[in-house]
Amino acid sequence: MPAILIDGHRQEKTLKLSTIPNWLVKKFKYMKNIILFGPPGSGKGTQAKKLLERYNLLHISTGDMFRFELKNNTELGEKARRYMDRGELVPDEVTIAMLKARVDKAVDSEGIIFDGFPRTVNQAKALDDMLDSKDAPIRALLLLDVSDEERVERILLRGETSGREDDLDEGIIRNRIEVFNNETAPVFSYYRKKNLAHKVDGMGTVDEIFRRLCDVLENL
Numbered sequence: 672m673p674a675i676l677i678d679g680h681r682q683e684k685t686l687k688l689s690t691i692p693n694w695l696v697k698k699f700k701y702m703k704n705i706i707l708f709g710p711p712g713s714g715k716g717t718q719a720k721k722l723l724e725r726y727n728l729l730h731i732s733t734g735d736m737f738r739f740e741l742k743n744n745t746e747l748g749e750k751a752r753r754y755m756d757r758g759e760l761v762p763d764e765v766t767i768a769m770l771k772a773r774v775d776k777a778v779d780s781e782g783i784i785f786d787g788f789p790r791t792v793n794q795a796k797a798l799d800d801m802l803d804s805k806d807a808p809i810r811a812l813l814l815l816d817v818s819d820e821e822r823v824e825r826i827l828l829r830g831e832t833s834g835r836e837d838d839l840d841e842g843i844i845r846n847r848i849e850v851f852n853n854e855t856a857p858v859f860s861y862y863r864k865k866n867l868a869h870k871v872d873g874m875g876t877v878d879e880i881f882r883r884l885c886d887v888l889e890n891l
């Protein structure tokens with residue numbers, strides 16, 4: 672510290688501020704945090720994988736996280752199991768706590784792709800609070816728009832190879848779609864009101880859909 676201080680307090684403050692590296696300030700401001708949104712079977716997982724190959728983004732999928740917990744027989748997995756088996760939503764407080772712990776650990780990426788979250792307006796509000804406190808808000812929600820029938824077909828097909836039990840039973844699939852229509856669809860309106868929602872045609876080849884998503888992302 673210099674020997675002569677005109678205003679010791681202010682000087683200390685200036686020093687503290689100047690220790691935050693510029694690149695870090697910039698990084699948070701320009702993070703492209705996006706929500707990949709769509710009903711079950713709309714192709715979120717497939718497209719998320721392709722987006723990660725092209726951009727330096729972190730993929731956070733609550734479905735994958737729950738499946739990991741289930742496989743490892745954790746306490747969290749036990750809590751989630753009965754909901755997942757029925758195609759229902761795991762309660763918000765469980766899901767939000769899990770997601771928050773994951774986001775807090777996310778440091779070194781140019782943004783996050785949220786896949787399968789938020790699934791309720793309550794989750795969306797919690798996510799916005801979380802990201803606002805990091806000065807890195809959601810930049811866009813991208814809805815993959817696919818017809819009902821095409822989606823059920825895609826899921827049944829996936830079930831043949833994925834080994835996911837919730838993909839093999841048409842009753843459970845229909846229930847997931849109903850839960851989406853009732854509880855999750857309002858998340859789209861929530862972000863539309865904030866002018867952040869984009870609808871992307873989710874029919875066609877994987878590459879065609881991917882190009883449409885990239886177009887939106889690159890123009891953000």
Ligand code: ADP
Nearest residue numbers: 711733734754755758759760761766787788790
């Ligand atoms: P889908 O392929 O049907 O979109 P996911 O892999 O995203 O499914 O999720 C599988 C299951 O995990 C859901 O049916 C639900 O039970 C649970 N789940 C995943 N994400 C959430 C969430 N954000 N809130 C509540 N439950 C969730």
